[in-house]
Every structure is written in structure tokens, then in C-alpha cells.
Amino acid sequence: MNLDELADRLEAAADRTGDVIQSRMRHVGALGVARIRQNASGRPGPNVITGRYRASWRSETLAIPYGAECTLGTDAPQGRRLELGFTGYDSLGRYYDQPPFPHVQPAIGFIEDTLHEQMRAAVGEILDD
Numbered sequence: 001m002n003l004d005e006l007a008d009r010l011e012a013a014a015d016r017t018g019d020v021i022q023s024r025m026r027h028v029g030a031l032g033v034a035r036i037r038q039n040a041s042g043r044p045g046p047n048v049i050t051g052r053y054r055a056s057w058r059s060e061t062l063a064i065p066y067g068a069e070c071t072l073g074t075d076a077p078q079g080r081r082l083e084l085g086f087t088g089y090d091s092l093g094r095y096y097d098q099p100p101f102p103h104v105q106p107a108i109g110f111i112e113d114t115l116h117e118q119m120r121a122a123v124g125e126i127l128d129d
Contacts, residue, residue: 013126017066020126024118025068029059031114032072035107045103046082053078072111 001009039045040054048054056076062069073079085100 014066016126018063018068020122021066021119022061022063022068024122025070026059026061028111028115028118029061029070029072032070032107032111033057033059035110036072036104039103039106040082044101045106046101052076053082 036057037054040057041048046053053074053076056074056079058073060071060073062071081098082101083104086096086098089095
């Protein structure tokens with residue numbers, strides 16, 4: 001391969017980088033939410049009562065130049081209490097001594113491994129053409 005062919009190949013790879021990484025990040029986000037939901041399906045995580053809390057977990061993937069970022073989270077008010085526990089009075093004056101029911105922290109290693117795996121696959125996909 002001569003230098004002109006290499007330059008053309010690298011330029012084509014650069015053009016595809018953002019789309020490929022965004023796709024891979026969406027996949028990481030979906031798997032991460034699935035793992036958190038799985039962990040929030042009973043002990044040692046929180047028990048499922050209505051399923052609304054578990055269903056409240058979302059993944060949002062945003063494009064950034066030549067890549068993507070992904071945020072996992074919930075807007076459910078009990079999320080922090082369930083993960084970290086709570087001891088004290090609530091806004092209505094009720095006293096709680098609630099232990100933590102971790103479901104996010106146990107998923108972090110899986111999400112990190114999945115992210116590394118997907119980024120290696122993205123590099124292979126980008127450079128393979």
C-alpha cells in the first residue's frame with residue numbers, strides 16, 4: 001500500500017468514526033440499563049413492587065465530535081435512597097433507617113468491560129474497511 005492509499009483509507013476511517021462509536025455507545029448504554037434493571041429485581045438490590053422504578057432507568061447517548069457520550073440514570077426520587085440507603089427524617093417527618101440496596105455499583109464493572117469491548121470492536125470496524 002502506498003502513502004496515497006493509506007491517506008485515503010485513514011480519511012475514510014475518520015469519516016466513519018463518529019457514527020460507529022455512537023452506535024457502539026448506544027449498545028453499551030442499552031446493556032448497562034439492562035444490567036441495572038436486572039440488579040434492581042430483588043436482593044441484594046431493591047425488591048420489585050410495581051416495576052415503575054426499574055422501568056425508570058434510561059440511557060441517553062449524545063453525539064460529540066468523532067465520538068459519543070452516554071449517560072445512564074433515573075429520575076425516580078427513590079433512586080439515591082435505594083442505592084445508598086437512608087437514615088433520618090423525610091420531608092413529612094417520618095423516620096427511616098433504610099439499608100442500602102446496591103444495584104448500580106454492582107453493574108459498573110460490567111458496564112466498564114462492555115465499553116472496552118465495544119470500543120475495541122469499533123476500532124476494528126473502522127479500520128477494517
